Amino acid sequence: MMKQMKSVIWLGILLLGMYLAVSAVLKGMYTIESGTVGVLVSFGKFSEQVKPAGLHFKVPFIQQIRVVDAKLQTANYVGKEDARDSDGVSNNPQIQILDNKSLPIGIDLTVQYVAIPELASQLLEQYGENYFMKFINPVIRNVVRDVIGKYQAEEIAQKRAEIGQEIEVQLTREFEGKPFRLENAGLRNIELPQIVLDKIKEVQLAKQEEQRLGMIEQQAKKNQEIKTIEANTRLIEVTTQAKADAEKKRIEADASAYQITAEAKARSEANRLMAQSITRELIDYLAVQQWDGRYPQTLMGSNSQGGLILSLPNSSDSTGSKTVSKSEGSE
Numbered sequence: 001m002m003k004q005m006k007s008v009i010w011l012g013i014l015l016l017g018m019y020l021a022v023s024a025v026l027k028g029m030y031t032i033e034s035g036t037v038g039v040l041v042s043f044g045k046f047s048e049q050v051k052p053a054g055l056h057f058k059v060p061f062i063q064q065i066r067v068v069d070a071k072l073q074t075a076n077y078v079g080k081e082d083a084r085d086s087d088g089v090s091n092n093p094q095i096q097i098l099d100n101k102s103l104p105i106g107i108d109l110t111v112q113y114v115a116i117p118e119l120a121s122q123l124l125e126q127y128g129e130n131y132f133m134k135f136i137n138p139v140i141r142n143v144v145r146d147v148i149g150k151y152q153a154e155e156i157a158q159k160r161a162e163i164g165q166e167i168e169v170q171l172t173r174e175f176e177g178k179p180f181r182l183e184n185a186g187l188r189n190i191e192l193p194q195i196v197l198d199k200i201k202e203v204q205l206a207k208q209e210e211q212r213l214g215m216i217e218q219q220a221k222k223n224q225e226i227k228t229i230e231a232n233t234r235l236i237e238v239t240t241q242a243k244a245d246a247e248k249k250r251i252e253a254d255a256s257a258y259q260i261t262a263e264a265k266a267r268s269e270a271n272r273l274m275a276q277s278i279t280r281e282l283i284d285y286l287a288v289q290q291w292d293g294r295y296p297q298t299l300m301g302s303n304s305q306g307g308l309i310l311s312l313p314n315s316s317d318s319t320g321s322k323t324v325s326k327s328e329g330s331e
Contacts, residue, residue, distance in 0.1 A: 031055050035071040037117045039124055040064070046121045066129070068120040072183060075132070075140065077109040090132060094191065097145045099153045106191030107144055111136075111171065112183040119179035126179070136180065143170045153196040154203070160190060 031054065032038040038051035041064045051065070058065060075090045076083075083091035095107040113136060115123055127134045147166050148156065156163065164187035175182045192200070 029055065029057055030065050032065075032067065035069065036067050037070050037120045039066045039068065039121045041066055046125055048121050050117060050120050052117075066124055068115055068117075068123060068129075070115050070117040070120070072112055072114050073132070075111045075113070075136065077107065077111075077140070078188065090137075092137070095141055095144050097148050099151060099156070100149060101152060103153045103193050103196060105148060105153060105156065105193070106189075107148065107187070108189035108191070109140070109144060109167070110184075110186045110188055111140055112185075113175070113180050114183060116179050116181055123179035131180075135178070139174050140171065143167060143174060146170070153192055154200060156190055157192060157200055160187065163187060163190075 030038070032051050034053045036053065038056065040047040040049070040051065040058060042059075042062060046066070056065075069088070071088055073088050073090070075092065077092050077095050079093055081093055085091055095109060097105055097107065099105055115131075123131055144167060147163060147170060151159065151163065164185075167187060168182075168185040171185050172182050
């Protein structure tokens with residue numbers, strides 16, 4: 001009986017040992033999900049070796065595992081009140097600041113950052129698991145206040161791009177050497193006081209009016225330039241036409257003069273040739289050709305004292321009379 005009891009006791013011890021061994025093995029197994037890293041803690045000390053995603057083992061009851069999210073995190077600063085956070089997104093009220101004239105300004109901002117996986121142990125040592133509220137959120141608010149505080153409210157609306165870039169540069173500088181990396185900082189909206197909005201509107205209307213007057217003045221100058229160009233063009237056309245008409249008249253005059261000269265030369269040459277062709281024999285021949293068989297009735301002559309006129313009888317005159325007349329002044 002005693003032997004059986006001992007056997008049962010040893011069997012129970014064996015089963016308990018096996019149970020404890022299996023439990024220890026199971027307790028020592030853990031998994032790290034993708035997008036996160038694990039940091040082992042041994043007696044309160046963080047191990048510098050970071051555990052990547054996958055199945056790992058630890059010493060049960062001695063080592064613990066802390067998980068750090070290494071995915072992209074987003075911090076929104078929008079609206080007047082806190083909104084419910086979601087996975088990787090922290091929703092916060094807009095950042096309220098004062099400009100250099102103590103006018104209240106609301107800033108809507110979105111900041112994206114990521115924890116550096118290799119520095120997860122340093123992150124937990126310096127800031128703990130709630131590193132957003134301990135470091136990132138205060139840094140963001142301080143940088144925005146420092147940047148916006150340098151500007152007047154009237155300038156902020158006009159220099160929005162410059163302000164957004166300056167906020168991102170300063171945040172990047174603040175994140176240097178820290179276990180975080182800034183991915184993006186976007187200025188979404190700037191909420192200005194109504195008095196500033198009214199003043200900006202007045203300035204914009206004044207600038208628009210100035211631009212309108214400037215455009216009118218430019219249009220007037222352009223119209224005047226067009227008129228000047230048209231007048232110069234007409235003057236050039238008139239001058240060109242006058243020159244063309246004068247040139248045409250000169251050419252016509254030269255042609256007419258040339259024609260007259262040519263005709264005169266031709267007539268002169270014809271007269272010269274005609275004069276050369278007329279001889280005494282040709283004249284006598286032509287006279288004979290044109291004679292009608294009658295003698296001339298009157299012959300005129302001349303002497304040193306006056307003209308002599310002879311009247312000859314016709315062949316049909318029966319009296320055969322003849323008249324001799326001597327000009328006045330003859331003896």
